Amino acid sequence: MGQSTEMEAGAAGLQIAIVGAGLAGISAAISCALAGHSVTVLEAAKELSEIGAGLQITPNGSRLLQAWGLPQTVWDEAAEPTILTVHRYSGKILACEPDFDKRIRSKYGAPFVDLHRVDLQQALHNRAINLGVKFHLNERVEIVDPTGPTLATKLGHSYNADLVVGADGLWSRTRECFLGTVDEPKPTGDLAYRIVLSMDQIEEPVLQRLISNPEVHFWIGPGAHAVGYSIKGGKMYNLVLLVPDDLPAGVAKQHGNVEEMKKLFEGWDPILTQLLSHVNTVEKWKLMHRDELPSWINEAGNFILIGDSCHPMLPYLAQGANSSLEDGAALGTILKSVTKREHLSKALHKFEQLRKLRSEAIVKETFKQRNDFHMRDGPEQEARDEIFLSQLGKEIVGAFPSRWTCPVVQHWIYSYDAIKEAEKALEGEVRTSVKSHC
Template identity: 45%
Template sequence: MSSRSPPKVWEKVERDPSSRLHVVIVGAGLGGLGAAIAILLVGHDVTVLESASEIGEIGAGIQVLPNSSRILISWGLEDKMAKYATMPRYSNMIGWKGNHLSRMDLHAYGKALGTPFWDFHRANLHRCLLDRAIELGAKLHVKSRVQAIEYAQDKLTATARLSDGRAMSADLIVGADGISSQLREVLLGKPDPPVPTGDLAYRLLIDAKDMLADPELRHFIQDPQVNYWIGPDAHAVNYVLRGGELFNMVLLVPDDMPATSMTVDGNVEEMQALYEGWDPKIGKILNLCQSVQKWKLCIRPTLEKWTHESGTFTLLGDAVHATLPYLASGCGMALEDGAALGLCLAKITNKSREQKLQALRVYEECRKERTERVVDRGNYQQYLYHVHDGKEQRERDKRFKMFGEIDELLLNNPEFIARPRLESGDDPLPWRYYGVGGWLLAYDLEKDVELRWEQAQQTQQGTTRSRL
């Protein structure tokens, strides 16, 4: 028995034309497709514009935490996603020389929270979202780069101006065009590039067969777990994909890329040299690598306002709050954004500016504080993982051990783990309850939207009464 019940699957709503919005979503990444699914399920029409010549997803592995798998399951994707998912048993924290520091029982947490930890190849997750959006009626257009947004004088619609001269009008336009978002700059009316964090990521995929052939490495495939090696100025993460076909490795090191580049081809020998002296298992794994890419890691500090005053344009996902990947929550926050936006748009009863603005205000209020916390904690994990050997490192490692012992006790009381907690804690293994798990993993999005919607209604009624 889990302590929290699994989510209910959303039923598709049939909506009267008088309250059915036409929503244009700019960007067919994970966040844009998630928003399309949520908005279609609550009865609106959706068109997705993608600048690329075909819709697909690059990259390698992605971790989906229970707060995110809850959303995917609620969108009717559990059976499709389970075919591609790996369910790791533990998340292990390991010192850079190979010494065990602490672990988290992911299966026990998943059981307590009612939804699992899943690991995917990004392409599989993206394809499942794309197929579901199309199944629900999304219209998709590739080679459709949006350059500007224009607002109707009556403030009821907006028009997306495309680079090829086409134009598309909508009741609402959602900018989900990722970390290098042009629509963020359109909303602000000025350039606003992503902020470098000083780190870059090497991302590599290794054929599991090569690791199974090595007696020292085969356990990584046979017993899927998430492993973090942490050390001076760098760390490494790995986990299994596609049920044991691929091994995903991400190496996080100081950024030496040109300022204007986001992705470049990496040098395998240079990458291997950065981990000389580390746990010999890392060296053995890296020796199996043939080629690699480097990705500059940037963040997007949140904006004061995500939404245009007309109520016809808003932002979502990495365009507004890109984070370091050190909480494994960039995708999760984008999926939550899409779900929250759908739930808020479910509440409208007409297409008026007032109704759309209220829905977007509640959406923004629901998402802003939470995503800011994720960005801040991701920055803190960067510091925690990269401490040099010495006093601070020894203090951190003591906390790993102490909170690990506390966590073992908590697992005897799974109802406690499922109980939301507002505060962040000092546990350096972040997803455990006394790290950020109490507010990140145990979050109830639908309850949050309902509560904030009621508060907005009460405020509006109070304002109306005071005018009378």
């Protein structure tokens, strides 16, 4: 199998091998290191240089970043939106929550922030290194043998561990090892155009104000919607366009045609089309999903999947990143009392009991949000807009078509504290996260 690498164990901890240095993997690395375990992360990429795009970190995620003691620079580079607005695609306002930043902090004790992915990943990576986590880049895992467990990489190296954590994302190789078969993601029928604009590209004062004064804007229309928000402390603007998928089968990402993209949004809000006029190049990303797995844990109790490898999410509630942070936080907390292999399986099943139902429920909620944001013009859309407008300028009560401010769904998602819930699970108080639907 080539060169074998034994990982160093902590004084009383486990040897944990994490496959993937995305948000789920690095979060799990931090959390497991804080729990006293020896952690090694194997990453297929040659360097951790994520292509720039925005992330919306909601309070269920930001409270974990606070708990992990990330540096002030992360918060300095963030943009905290003061208003969240939902527009009809023409520009007409359907919903608007002023003082969004203050309301969120008051309700949940943690902020809603918009970040550049690179800023967050680098901060998490540095924190993990400071905690003694070892990173091995350019190590593509090909085989996970649970009898060790042992991991074999494309370069011919092998790594032994007490626990293997598959956190290698949507196109997960560890999932295939877990299932023992090829298992490709399935198309959702949507794709995303992802755009980042810098302030120095923008000349129009109205757009400059939009970028420098952080807000979140949604434009919802027939079969598509767009979301825009500031990042980098109000110096850049992140724009995501969600439209019907026209990529060929088997193609996950492709260079997009800017004029073709603009044509899809002809007749939409002039603010949105003005923003699109500054786009020179764009990429198209097929949005994929996965079937639910019966379990995330193998029979031997030494191999587990987390994050997008087992519960990828449509980006319509911004919970893919936040759920990955939750998984990482919960895993390390659950494992903090485990020092022997024979106790691993029981702990991992506590983790699964805590995380699986919640994650899969959020996945379902993202599809419901797509339905409410992509309605074709007609009676159903008119009924939706009536619900929106009946509560415009009022305190929202009951079910609401935008889950971003729906008092039921927002509270269910944002109030969750993965560390506290994991601590309760250790005490035998695993709570099933149940909600009413919007």
